[in-house]
Amino acid sequence: MSKSMLSVCGSLLCLFPTSIGQQDSLAGDYLHHAIMGFVKHLGSCSYIGLCRPTSFRMALGKLWSLLWILPLIHGFRVELHVHLDGAIGSDILFEICRARGLQLPGIGVPRSAEEVQHFVERSSSWHRFDAVNEIIGGDLASIRLAAEAFVAFQAKSGVLYTEVRYDPVRLARSQLQNASTTEEEAVRAVQEGLAVGAASHGVSVYQILCAMRGKSPKQCFEMAQLALKLQSKEMGGVVGLDLAGDETDFPNAAYVDCMRYAKDSGLNTTVHSGEFNTTQSKDVHSAVFLMRADRVGHGYAAVQDAQLVHELRRRQIHLEACPKSALRHGAWALRAIHSFKEHQLLFGLNTDDPSLFFCNTSAAADEAIVSDYLNFTVKDIQAAYASAYKARFGGRDLTQLLV
Ligand SMILES: [Zn+2]
Numbered sequence: 084m085s086k087s088m089l090s091v092c093g094s095l096l097c098l099f100p101t102s103i104g105q106q107d108s109l110a111g112d113y114l115h116h117a118i119m120g121f122v123k124h125l126g127s128c129s130y131i132g133l134c135r136p137t138s139f140r141m142a143l144g145k146l147w148s149l150l151w152i153l154p155l156i157h158g159f160r161v162e163l164h165v166h167l168d169g170a171i172g173s174d175i176l177f178e179i180c181r182a183r184g185l186q187l188p189g190i191g192v193p194r195s196a197e198e199v200q201h202f203v204e205r206s207s208s209w210h211r212f213d214a215v216n217e218i219i220g221g222d223l224a225s226i227r228l229a230a231e232a233f234v235a236f237q238a239k240s241g242v243l244y245t246e247v248r249y250d251p252v253r254l255a256r257s258q259l260q261n262a263s264t265t266e267e268e269a270v271r272a273v274q275e276g277l278a279v280g281a282a283s284h285g286v287s288v289y290q291i292l293c294a295m296r297g298k299s300p301k302q303c304f305e306m307a308q309l310a311l312k313l314q315s316k317e318m319g320g321v322v323g324l325d326l327a328g329d330e331t332d333f334p335n336a337a338y339v340d341c342m343r344y345a346k347d348s349g350l351n352t353t354v355h356s357g358e359f360n361t362t363q364s365k366d367v368h369s370a371v372f373l374m375r376a377d378r379v380g381h382g383y384a385a386v387q388d389a390q391l392v393h394e395l396r397r398r399q400i401h402l403e404a405c406p407k408s409a410l411r412h413g414a415w416a417l418r419a420i421h422s423f424k425e426h427q428l429l430f431g432l433n434t435d436d437p438s439l440f441f442c443n444t445s446a447a448a449d450e451a452i453v454s455d456y457l458n459f460t461v462k463d464i465q466a467a468y469a470s471a472y473k474a475r476f477g478g479r480d481l482t483q484l485l486v
Contacts (some may be wrong), residue, residue: 094485103179106433107391160242160446161471163404164353164380164432166293166327167249167273168215169436173200175232176218179225180292185218203440209329211440216253223261225278226254226269230319234288235278236437240446244472248291248325251309252302270313270321289322289477293354294341295329303341311348315384322476326370331359335369342374350478352376353403357384361415364388371400375403378474382414382421382430392426401429401474404467406452407444421457431471432464442463 093173114435177196180187183468186192187202203214219229230247237245251270264272270292279289292313294306306324315320324345326338353436354374356366358381367385370376371394382402385391402423409416423430432449436442453459 099392107331112135140254148333159468161431161468162245163431163444163471164405164433164435165245165247166436167247168212169441170233170236170438171215171229173436175229179218179228183222183225183260183425192258201262216417217257220254221257221260221264223264223268223272226272230273230276231280234277234284234286237265238284238286240453242286242446242474244287246291246322246476248293250295251294263413266309268415274319281318289320291325292321293321293325294329296326296333299336303338304344307345307350310350323353326354328433330355330363330366339369339373342376346375353378353380357382359412361387364370364391367391375484379403383416386419386422395428396426399429401431401470404430405433407442417456420453424463429470431469
């Protein structure tokens with residue numbers, strides 16, 4: 084095939100995305116760009132049969148690296164910020180209670196999902212996570228089941244790529260049954276459950292381990308080392324470290340060295356910061372400048388600081404926005420997501436803790452919030468998912484191999 088024939092083929096290929104572009108110009112533009120990049124690299128070959136392996140690999144790599152355009156196709160959802168213990172519904176918890184024969188305090192062995200719901204909702208906000216972990220924790224079969232159920236939930240929500248996070252320390256034990264396992268076994272059980280779910284539902288899923296605020300810096304280092312030991316490119320594998328928990332009482336300072344160590348050791352990192360009130364922009368600042376986080380969880384307070392906004396844009400830091408969760412913190416946090424868009428920052432849309440006990444939301448419900456309250460268009464929502472896909476920690480193997 085000669086260069087001129089390649090050029091003709093390229094022109095014909097480009098008619099395809101252009102026709103898509105009439106319906107969805109953003110997807111069309113990017114698809115057009117991807118195919119032109121592919122053809123450009125392929126065009127460096129005189130003949131396909133005599134193409135140098137490096138040129139052909141570069142051409143394929145170009146196409147692969149631009150797969151982040153997929154979310155621009157309507158209905159492709161990407162979620163990077165969702166907590167495992169905030170995403171398991173009462174029906175699954177009931178199933179696990181029955182399988183384990185768990186006696187819930189004041190209830191006994193529950194007879195319905197409603198009784199499990201009552202048990203969890205008796206606890207105040209932060210402690211509800213403990214209640215969920217008491218049911219799932221310390222038992223490998225239950226952990227696998229919860230992880231698999233999470234993937235089914237994401238598939239039902241139309242999420243095709245996702246990263247789920249949790250605290251392995253909390254998941255590794257349950258006082259309800261005096262059961263415990265090691266954190267490493269708990270993480271491996273999550274990976275197995277996620278992989279089974281991924282195979283059943285066609286969802287790409289990876290996990291992020293959470294170091295928790297309120298714990299000692301030493302425990303943060305231990306979590307970073309666990310993430311380093313278990314990081315994996317396999318489906319369901321560990322792809323990063325997060326810092327999560329009560330930012331108001333336990334700000335970043337105590338964890339800077341740990342998160343910096345994780346980053347310098349080669350882990351992908353994200354840090355919950357700037358979530359709870361407008362005065363927390365300094366935590367976003369330290370997450371980016373001192374911890375060198377790849378992504379920021381929430382980050383709403385950042386919009387209070389014009390210089391920080393400038394740096395977030397310049398450094399192309401992806402912010403994991405969570406609309407319903409933000410609304411629970413106040414209108415200021417939701418308005419911050421609008422500011423992200425106005426300032427052309429990179430951000431995605433996430434459910435954070437979608438189950439009934441916490442945010443009681445879904446990807447579709449969060450899209451409705453930004454659409455109704457912030458006047459986001461379909462194109463804005465697709466751009467958010469595209470940004471999230473581009474900022475993902477997992478599923479980049481072929482890119483690394485070819486580009
Ligand atoms: Zn979160």
